[in-house]
Amino acid sequence: MPEETLDLTFAALADPTRRAILARLSRGEATVTELAEPFAMSQPAISKHLKVLERAGLISRGRDAQRRPCRIEGPALAAVNGWLETYRDIWDQNYRRLDAVLADMQADGKDTTGGH
Amino acid sequence: MPEETLDLTFAALADPTRRAILARLSRGEATVTELAEPFAMSQPAISKHLKVLERAGLISRGRDAQRRPCRIEGPALAAVNGWLETYRDIWDQNYRRLDAVLADMQADGKDTTGGH
DNA sequence: AGGTTCTGTAACCTAATGGTTATGGAAAGC
DNA sequence: GCTTTCCATAACCATTAGGTTACAGAACCT
Structure with a gap:
């Protein structure tokens, strides 16, 4: 935030x-040497x-004897998604098209989605 | 990609x-001095x-006499979303879990998690 | 033509980034 | 106890990043 x-x-x-x-960690925990x-x-x-990843909140580290297993953390990625959401109308073309469809539907009440 | x-x-x-x-440009074009x-x-x-933004493909620049109006570009942001999508199951899940925790806390202040 | 406005580029400085090698420390194994 | 494994930290180095001031050029306005 x-x-x-x-x-x-x-x-x-x-x-x-x-x-x-991160891609590696998305498939499960791993140690530093791994x-x-x-x-x-x-x-x-x-x-x-x-x-760097830890300071950014993208991973966390546990402890297993000498190993320091790393785990990916969701919330930081969720924050990125949250930021991106505010620009959804810009990057998501489908969103605009849906918007247009909804505008059409509201304009004349006809079902413009059924006749593709 | x-x-x-x-x-x-x-x-x-x-x-x-x-x-x-970018936030400014999301509300419409603007010149450099603006x-x-x-x-x-x-x-x-x-x-x-x-x-930097232009090299990243996040904006493009037009021409209006001496002005060089900037416009935000969607595809680069869509690429970020595309990358993020591959981790959706990770951050979405944590989001829901956090959501559940907050719901519990708000529900009655009791410990419904079965723990300590 | 001459001045003003808008913008980009160059040169420069400082701090941060991304890598290295060397070292040290904690825990497991022999 | 000694060695090995796993990892972090320190010291160092080259490059990049983010800022500055100074300047140059293109297009508008008298």
Whole structure:
């Protein structure tokens, strides 16, 4: 909701490595080394990325002995969706078309949706 | 659709000034000076922000004599929504759970979750 | 023609970003 | 107890980002 949170969230999502990490986490929890494995990048680099994602609220970290399993967090993504919703009439063409259809229906009471 | 485009789009959205510009443009076209007016910032700074937004495909610029009217572009925002859609089951679920929690709290203040 | 308005570009500065290597610490395994 | 595994932190480096001031150019207005 706050602007500053959106700053962090969008900034976190602006990196392809971090989006790939989220894609991986969307299929279940994973440890840092598991997350680092697919990338041609050092482990500290991944740790930094995870810190960015955590600060943005996009992931959280638990504890399993030495492991630090990461889990994706929904609310931050929901906030992005919330922001995007305010622009729905702009990007969603179907929404405009529906709007036009509803306007037609209200104009003359005829069913313009049935005769495709 | 391409990863690189998402990079530019998310990065563009990570700045509050640029999101404010988009909010302004969502209510109609505006020139550079019109867009710069609300901000405690120089005009070249706004021009830079507009360049970032344009490179991200979030706005386009027309021509009206010396004016360079800016218009918001839907497809880039639709791309963000498309990316977000692949995570809908994640943030939507949490949304509902939060919703349920809030409903419980508002219902009677009793602990209906069966816990502590 | 000359001045004003609107906008983009260049040069510059500071701070943040994204990567590295080196190191250290906690917990498991032998 | 010693080693190994997993991870974070520190120090450093190059690049990018966001801001500034100064300037230049195009189009309008006398």
